[in-house]
Amino acid sequence: MLLPVRLGPAGIPLSCKGRTIVEGMDDIISLGLETMEVQTVRMIAPQHFEQYWQAGVLANKTEFEMNIHGPYYSELLGNRVERGRSLTKIESTLQAAKTINARHITLHAGHYGEMGRGRAANEQLVNVFSGIVERVEEIWHDDEDIYPVFPWLKDGTPSKIGIETSGRQELWGSLEEVLEVVNHVDGTVPVLNIAHIHSRGHGSMRTSEDYGEMFDLVRETIGTKEFYCHFSGVEHRTGNAMHYTQIKKSDLNFEPLAEFIVEEGGWLDITLISDSPLLEHDAMYMLQNIEKARHKQLERKAREDRRRSLAAQTGRSAEEIKARELEIASARNQAATAEMKQKAAAQKAEAQAEAAPAEVKQGESTTTAKETKPTKAKKTEQKTDDDVFDFDEEDEDLF
Secondary structure (H helix, E strand, C coil): CCCCEEEEECCCCCCCCCCCHHHHHHHHHHCCCCEEEEECCCCCCHHHHHHHHHHHHHHHHHCCEEEEECCCCCECCCCHHHHHHHHHHHHHHHHHHHHHCEEEEEECCEECHHHCCCHHHHHHHHHHHHHHHHHHHHHHCCCHHHCCCCCHHHHCCCCEEEEECCCCCCECCCHHHHHHHHCCCCCEEEEEEHHHHHHHCCCCCCCHHHHHHHHHHHHHHHCCCEEEEEECEEEEECCEEEEEECHHHCCCCCHHHHHHHHHHHHHCEEEEEECCCCCHHHHHHHHHHHHHHHHHHHHHHHHHHHHHHHHHHHCCCHHHHHHHHHHHHHHHHHHHHHHHHHHHHHHHHHHHHHHHHHHHHHHHHHHHHHHCHHHHHHHHHCCCCCCCCCCCCCCCCCC
């Protein structure tokens, strides 16, 4: 069974000896992962073009999914100058996305600023992101002469603009706000940063049911089965993300999401990016958890098939067979517990028996010491009756 998820790190793997994108892709593929998100948080220097183009060629040949992250700091809700400054930085990300054949471009909106929350902010961002989508189309189809160099541009689909959920209260980007804007702008997708949603929700996203509700909300709002997600451990306070952590050191567990993907996520098409400080290590940790959840599902289905087969052979119901199996398992566990207690008691008795000779020797030593004390008492009796408050100097612990 093919899993409906592609996993990869946010950047070049930590274990990669080389630091180019192509070398990072090679390492990711060798780990059994299928995607990565290139980090372009600042302007892209012209000298980087060659490695970006090589990455695009490799991605096109191997069907490796490339994605890219735009500037972390944006002011799309600011004044004209602030918006213009942010869009200039975003332009270089759009050009890089074309060069590496990126499927998704992740962008932030930034602070609410003077505009604050509400309809006016959402409407401004609808206009801004509509313009960004149009610009992507222009960049993707601006020159047919470059198709031999960028073969993925001829028949490929332009990069989709991903609008990321934010993890702080003062930043635009609650899940509801993101879905509102995406619903009004074709060519955009929500970027579900689970660590941000968890933090902004004061520690939400704890069960597989929580993930089911989230994905259902997205599907019902914008009608999609395609999801682009980020996952990491996170430290948070008062509804605000402080910083990313490795998954094992966070109260945000991955197991519930793995369980949902395996049990209920057959309809999903998910790209899952590891934002963890451990990058590819936590991406592999997520993959292992998904495989564990899958094995548990297969084991459960095998037991159910066996019960149905036995029910057909014996004439009993599958529920009766299951109840009998649970009864046998419970008895086996009780027997194992009793055996462990017996072994522990035997080990304790053996330890006490080994300690007994030492206690005897210690008792003999104490007796010998006591036998010497009458001599001291006799010396005391030789003292005069005037020494009424004269105490044995060696007996210091009076109380």
